[in-house]
Amino acid sequence: MAVITLPYKYLERLTRTDRKTILDKVALIGSDVERIEEDHADVEFFPDRPDLFSPEGVARAMRGYLGIETGLPSYPVKPSGISFTVDPKLADIRPVLGAAVIRGVEFDDESIQSIMSLQESLHWAVGRGRSKVAIGIHDLDTVKPPFHYVASPRSRKFVPLDYAKEMTMDEILEKHPKGRDYAKIVKDFPLFPLIVDDDDHVLSFPPIINGERTRVTIDTENILLDTTGTDRRAVGVAVNIICTAMAEAGAKIESVEIDGMQTPTLAPVERTVSVAECSRLLGVELTASSMASLLQKMRFGAEPVGADTVKVQVPCYRADIMHDWDLFEDVAIAYGYDRIQDLPPETFTVGKPHPVQVYAALAREAFCGLGYLEVMPFTLTNEDVLYRKMQRPEHPGVLRVMHPISIENTVVRTDLLPLLLEFLTLNRHRELPQRLFTVGDVVDSCLTYQQAAGVSIHRDADFSEAYASADAVLHELSIDYSVKESADQAFIEGRRADIIVAGKKAGVFGEIHPAVLNAFDLEHSVAAFEIDLRSVWGSAGTQDSS
Secondary structure, eight states: EEEEEHHHHHHHHHTTTOOOHHHGGGGGEEEEEEEEEEEEEEEEEEEEEEGGSHHHHHHHHHHTTTSOOOSOOOEEEEEEEEEEOOOGGGGGTTOEEEEEEEESSSOHHHHHHHHHHHHHHHHTTTTTTTSSSSEEEEEEEHHHHHHEEEEETTTOOBBBBTTTSSSSSSHHHSSHHHHHHHHHHHOOOSSSEEOOTTTEEEEEETEEBBBGGGGOOOTTOEEEEHHHESSHHHHHHHHHHHHHHHHHTOOEEEEEEEEEEEOOOOEEEEEEHHHHHHHHHHHOOOOOHHHHHHHHHHTEEEEEOSSSSSEEETTOOOOOSHHHHHHHHHHHHOOOGGGSSSOOSSSSSOOOHHHHHHHHHHHHHHHHHOOOOOOOOOEOOOOOOIITTTTOOOTTOOOOSSOOOOTOOOEEOOOOOHHHHHHHHHHTTOOOOOOEEEEEEEEETTEEEEOOOEEEEEEEEEEEHHHHHHHHHHHHHHHOOEEEEETTTTTTEEEEEEEEETEEEEEEEEEEEEHHHHHTTSSSSEEEEEETHHHHOOOEEEEEOO
């Protein structure tokens, strides 16, 4: 989740109330106050609300929640007369471009830090580490329109941000800190994306770095915003959030013509929702009028259009509103969760442990008895960790996240062992030996079942240790098994074996392959094993009905 710094003076000016009132109420709109300092507070927001990743966005939401200013914010947009052309050669590289002109900016130390922090937060929450969306903010008065988004030869030179001399684009990827961080996004393309002005001055090498020429300073008055990427909706979301945040700070927004089309419009989207459905889901009796008032408090445009219907205008920056239920959630926030009556369930039952959890607990006891420490990896991970680093083929039943918010969380885990190796990477600074295990769910298509895995890293970790540990755990679980030579590329040939239960492969153990160790930046041998716990209770798994 994103932690946003809220400077008190700037926030009070934008919200038009005092800091105590803001800090007392900000948690009620869906946040967690991390720390309160003398001149600022650090507040954590969920990644589904990127519009709150700046003091300007928080102030806008708080004005509505506190009743200072309710209803749909207005963001007039007029044409700037500035245009962009897009090179057709970018179609297979980075084809989507969004842009805007932001005039009348009045920066101080707090507001310039706010826009830069918002830019980086959007790179993470919307841009998937810049691969999906990258944002450039430029001093418009240092360049000459019209602008051109081109596919450039890699040998093109310019002065990147924070440097004093020209570098080729290949040199930037090798030597500039940002180039090294994000080179993987573009390094395999024969041409690189580049934004230039009409005099061929470089504004930006997206998604890597801006040019030094267009550096934004406290004296900047007019901004050119460029947003490039691979997903048109995500690019539009980033443009809308930055433009509306700057408008909240007093700037004027102007559209830019891109290949004959004006962008952005900052226009709201209309929906019609049912009052009865909202009342049923929340357990609160609402009327069309009261529901509209609550939505206005959350900065929506809303008006009753019948006894059971409310017409809602969704602001352009609310990218999280995808279903009527998202609006109902905001109704609940505005109503106040503390006001919703809690009721006991209508049925009475006596709970007992599920057999799956009983056997998982036995597996944990066995690992702990061997001196292993339990860790709990995230359920979401990515193909790089699960397959490419492990030298394993991609699982045919891998379940992908439809709209991932990060390149780190694109699939549901199908194995536990890769995540333990990732844990070892994070703990390289700790003393050895390290012995870790985890027991938990994995997903094959929509079938959820349980695995157990363990790793041991130290100078002398080898096949014998992996075999002994796997044997001890299987013995404690009363599993009758045999072994045979394995072909698992995650392990060293000749130092790996499959665990066979009832004629079927139920796991693997051995010494991790050096190429896998290098992929995870591990410097010592690793003995490892993983077991499909269905071999304990004979279950075919539990069908996920969610």
